[in-house]
Amino acid sequence: MAENSIHVQIVSLRKIYQTRREEIEAIRNVDMAVHEGEFVSILGPSGCGKSTLLMAVGGLLPISGGSIAIDREEVTGPRRDTGVVFQSPVLMPWRTIEKNVLFPIESLGLRIADYQDGAAALLEMTGLDGFADNFPSELSGGMQQRVAICRALIHNPSLLLMDEPFSALDAITRDAMNQELLRIWQEFQKTVLFVTHSIREAVFLSDRVFVMSPRPAVISKIVDIELPRPRTLEIEETPAFNVYVAELREAIEG
Amino acid sequence: MARTDEGGVAAQITSQAVTLAPATAISIAILVLWQVIVVVLKIPEAILPTPTRIFDVMVERHDLLLQHTWPTTVQCIYGFLLAVAVGVGLGIMLAFSRLFRVGVYPLVIAFQVVPKVALAPLFIVWFGLGMTSRVLLAFVIAFFPMVVNTFAGIQSTDPVMIRMARSFSASRWTIFSKIEFPTALPYIFSGLKIGITFAVIGIIVAEFVTAQEGLGYLIVFSEGNVDTPMLMAAIFVLSVVGVILYALIVLLEKLVIRWDVGQQL
Numbered sequence A: 001m002a003e004n005s006i007h008v009q010i011v012s013l014r015k016i017y018q019t020r021r022e023e024i025e026a027i028r029n030v031d032m033a034v035h036e037g038e039f040v041s042i043l044g045p046s047g048c049g050k051s052t053l054l055m056a057v058g059g060l061l062p063i064s065g066g067s068i069a070i071d072r073e074e075v076t077g078p079r080r081d082t083g084v085v086f087q088s089p090v091l092m093p094w095r096t097i098e099k100n101v102l103f104p105i106e107s108l109g110l111r112i113a114d115y116q117d118g119a120a121a122l123l124e125m126t127g128l129d130g131f132a133d134n135f136p137s138e139l140s141g142g143m144q145q146r147v148a149i150c151r152a153l154i155h156n157p158s159l160l161l162m163d164e165p166f167s168a169l170d171a172i173t174r175d176a177m178n179q180e181l182l183r184i185w186q187e188f189q190k191t192v193l194f195v196t197h198s199i200r201e202a203v204f205l206s207d208r209v210f211v212m213s214p215r216p217a218v219i220s221k222i223v224d225i226e227l228p229r230p231r232t233l234e235i236e237e238t239p240a241f242n243v244y245v246a247e248l249r250e251a252i253e254g
Numbered sequence B: 001m002a003r004t005d006e007g008g009v010a011a012q013i014t015s016q017a018v019t020l021a022p023a024t025a026i027s028i029a030i031l032v033l034w035q036v037i038v039v040v041l042k043i044p045e046a047i048l049p050t051p052t053r054i055f056d057v058m059v060e061r062h063d064l065l066l067q068h069t070w071p072t073t074v075q076c077i078y079g080f081l082l083a084v085a086v087g088v089g090l091g092i093m094l095a096f097s098r099l100f101r102v103g104v105y106p107l108v109i110a111f112q113v114v115p116k117v118a119l120a121p122l123f124i125v126w127f128g129l130g131m132t133s134r135v136l137l138a139f140v141i142a143f144f145p146m147v148v149n150t151f152a153g154i155q156s157t158d159p160v161m162i163r164m165a166r167s168f169s170a171s172r173w174t175i176f177s178k179i180e181f182p183t184a185l186p187y188i189f190s191g192l193k194i195g196i197t198f199a200v201i202g203i204i205v206a207e208f209v210t211a212q213e214g215l216g217y218l219i220v221f222s223e224g225n226v227d228t229p230m231l232m233a234a235i236f237v238l239s240v241v242g243v244i245l246y247a248l249i250v251l252l253e254k255l256v257i258r259w260d261v262g263q264q265l
Helices: A050-057 A099-102 A105-107 A116-125 A141-153 A173-186 A201-206 A232-237 A241-254 B005-041 B051-060 B062-096 B098-103 B107-111 B115-128 B131-155 B161-168 B174-210 B215-224 B228-256
Strands: A004-019 A025-034 A040-041 A065-070 A082-085 A160-163 A191-196 A208-212 A215-223
Touching: A004 A050, A025 A050, A025 A191, A040 A050, A040 A201, A050 A065, A050 A141, A050 A160, A050 A191, A082 A141, A082 B161, A099 A105, A099 A116, A099 A141, A105 A141, A105 B174, A116 A141, A141 A160, A141 A173, A173 A201, A191 A201, A201 A232, A201 A241, A208 A241, A208 B228, A215 A241, B005 B051, B051 B062, B051 B228, B062 B098, B062 B131, B062 B174, B062 B215, B062 B228, B098 B107, B107 B131, B115 B131, B115 B174, B131 B174, B161 B174, B174 B215, B174 B228, B215 B228
Parallel strands: A025 A215, A040 A191, A040 A208, A082 A160, A160 A191
Antiparallel strands: A004 A025, A004 A065, A208 A215
């Protein structure tokens, strides 16, 4: 997909947190270019600043230096063409599943009636049809995170930002969610920026994996994952898959 | 997996009746014991009348009791509503304005240390013996838990939830009305439940002091006449009023808060 135009362009990004005692350099110097429709993972150890990077791309954190551009426009705050999925589902417990999915529509000041069919379609696609009128507390963790994905997609954003969305789920649910995410991505052809600390997850999902070093973060390696698509879980047993895993493990540990 | 609790109202009432059964049995036992002790020990009526005697008074003098129940109830509701408006409003202001937090909150706390009941004579000086003084006393006693609970409830909002809303370009108003306020609602209802019982206390104390009308007035009047059966009948009716007002708030809470607040509070 290298011939596609650049969707997200990060140049010399720097992020410094000011605490009471000291300055913490979370991100030293990151350059990234993500193409349209590409699935890119940012892989790194916990606390390496990869979530910080993602939140900065989402316009949710101010940056200390460099620049982030989406569709060649400088990011100055949250954008309407971006959908974010967080580590926890952060569903509103007082809203039904359907109303949770439609929250971005209200928040963006769009007409709810125009998106109700879309919400129903998303819920059906993620196997949540029949749960529209349930409350979040009645759903399992995996189902709640699927609702969060539907919510991130409801306003049809071109860029999906995902911050370790499946890290709180058990391994079996996580495998299922990864497959589902690929199915959704293939259907909608959105650009996905996916943060994870799981090497296997990154290889399974991505077109390219950016490895981030521990703080202060820089991109230490970029690996193209040239595994065929569509991918199923069986691919994890192939030698090619495990070569990528080994290569990335070395990059993280080295 | 449709929600099934619509069909379960009857079952819910039955299960509540079952839950209340032990308490009801103990209450009846206490009343029987009371009756027996008073009769056997020949305790004078002016000290402790029997439950049946109190019940007789409630039946025979129901018009007098009702006549005094009405102003107590109405003024209690006025004082409570005023406390809700000011308390919740101030709680919201505290959550949003640093100026209010540094400037007003310490004063609210300091004011809470004042025994509010002691203000009753002052209110009479300022507002006379009428309804205004009584409603205001109920208000000043009831409003503190509403302020504190509203403030605490808004502050308990999950910061990630706010970040989520911001990621969808939510305005400050959207964040307040669609996230912070609903988060605070269970807390606010806790405040309302405490507040309504406080409002009843405020009205009764004010009625003791102003001595114009109401169950509080009936209580001190009966005491003056050494009419202990009437005094206790008034206390009983007052308790019933308190329970009904409290139950109305619980009912409203059940109607408004239909989600599971288990993880929230």
